[in-house]
Amino acid sequence: GENVGLHLPTLSVQEGDNSIINCAYSNSASDYFIWYKQESGKGPQFIIDIRSNMDKRQGQRVTVLLNKTVKHLSLQIAATQPGDSAVYFCAENSGGYQKVTFGIGTKLQVIP
Amino acid sequence: KAGVTQTPRYLIKTRGQQVTLSCSPISGHRSVSWYQQTPGQGLQFLFEYFSETQRNKGNFPGRFSGRQFSNSRSEMNVSTLELGDSALYLCASRQPTLGNEQFFGPGTRLTVL
Numbered sequence: 001g002e003n004v005g006l007h008l009p010t011l012s013v014q015e016g017d018n019s020i021i022n023c024a025y026s027n028s029a030s031d032y033f034i035w036y037k038q039e040s041g042k043g044p045q046f047i048i049d050i051r052s053n054m055d056k057r058q059g060q061r062v063t064v065l066l067n068k069t070v071k072h073l074s075l076q077i078a079a080t081q082p083g084d085s086a087v088y089f090c091a092e093n094s095g096g097y098q099k100v101t102f103g104i105g106t107k108l109q110v111i112p
Numbered sequence: 113k114a115g116v117t118q119t120p121r122y123l124i125k126t127r128g129q130q131v132t133l134s135c136s137p138i139s140g141h142r143s144v145s146w147y148q149q150t151p152g153q154g155l156q157f158l159f160e161y162f163s164e165t166q167r168n169k170g171n172f173p174g175r176f177s178g179r180q181f182s183n184s185r186s187e188m189n190v191s192t193l194e195l196g197d198s199a200l201y202l203c204a205s206r207q208p209t210l211g212n213e214q215f216f217g218p219g220t221r222l223t224v225l
Contacts, residue, residue: 032212034212041218042218043116043202043204043216043217043218043219044155044202044204044216045216046213046214046215049212049213089154089155091155093212100145100157100214101157102147102154102155102156102157103154104152104153104154105154105155
């Protein structure tokens with residue numbers, strides 16, 4: 001089946017710096033992408049989403065960029081804080097129903 | 113408003129047994145999806161239920177089944193457990209009329225010995 005994968009399994013960032021988490025996807029029919037954050041012992045938490053007709057979307061301290069040409073998705077976190085330490089997943093949805101395909105995840109470690 | 117709840121939180125079973133996991137969605141949410149999370153495979157979609165009907169299914173064997181009740185609560189059943197079924201099973205709910213955002217529960221940690 002189609003896969004959503006992550007380039008970096010672990011990312012260490014100094015507190016206050018910006019973080020960039022990357023994701024590659026292979027299903028060109030995907031029309032909706034989501035970033036989730038999962039803290040230890042908890043379920044994933046929605047961060048931000050983007051539709052395939054957009055190439056950028058901004059939230060509070062987070063920005064998602066979508067490059068459909070190379071099937072690449074990224075999550076930028078500005079002024080990274082210790083509370084941002086978690087595993088981040090990108091996911092794609094290629095249908096009307098919630099059949100979401102997740103990548104393995106990237107662990108973000110914030111160094112105080 | 114209470115979040116998604118899952119019971120039990122932890123479960124230990126032996127090979128060959130069966131298990132039933134329960135999920136109560138956020139009040140008003142009619143869609144419930146189930147996922148299996150393992151260190152090697154990440155989050156994998158099992159199935160989605162909406163209004164008591166299975167709307168979508170992932171690539172899992174028939175040993176994995178589910179159902180949804182009229183109050184939107186959902187159960188997932190795994191029969192003839194295998195060691196490889198050890199995982200965190202996550203449930204997520206949403207209300208389609210409000211958008212695509214899913215709300216996840218804390219999960220049930222299943223260990224198969």
